[in-house]
Amino acid sequence: MSAHTSLKATTNRLLLGLGARDLALLKPCLSPIDLPLRKHLEMPNKAIDSVYFIESGFASVVADGTGRSIEVG
Numbered sequence: 001m002s003a004h005t006s007l008k009a010t011t012n013r014l015l016l017g018l019g020a021r022d023l024a025l026l027k028p029c030l031s032p033i034d035l036p037l038r039k040h041l042e043m044p045n046k047a048i049d050s051v052y053f054i055e056s057g058f059a060s061v062v063a064d065g066t067g068r069s070i071e072v073g
Helices: 021-027
Strands: 061-064 070-073
Touching: none
Parallel strands: none
Antiparallel strands: 061 070
């Protein structure tokens, strides 16, 4: 979202719950994107450089264990 876009249309409850001052700090950094299916949002042992505020659908985390993987949504 650009700095000029209102967040009133958002359905993300984290963004909706922010106070006006905090939202004003964050708003210039927001931009809408479409995430393709199976997009890796973060990788182990790598710096996280983006944060995603999901509006529809869901994201899951896969934890790789010894011989098993566990997925949580």
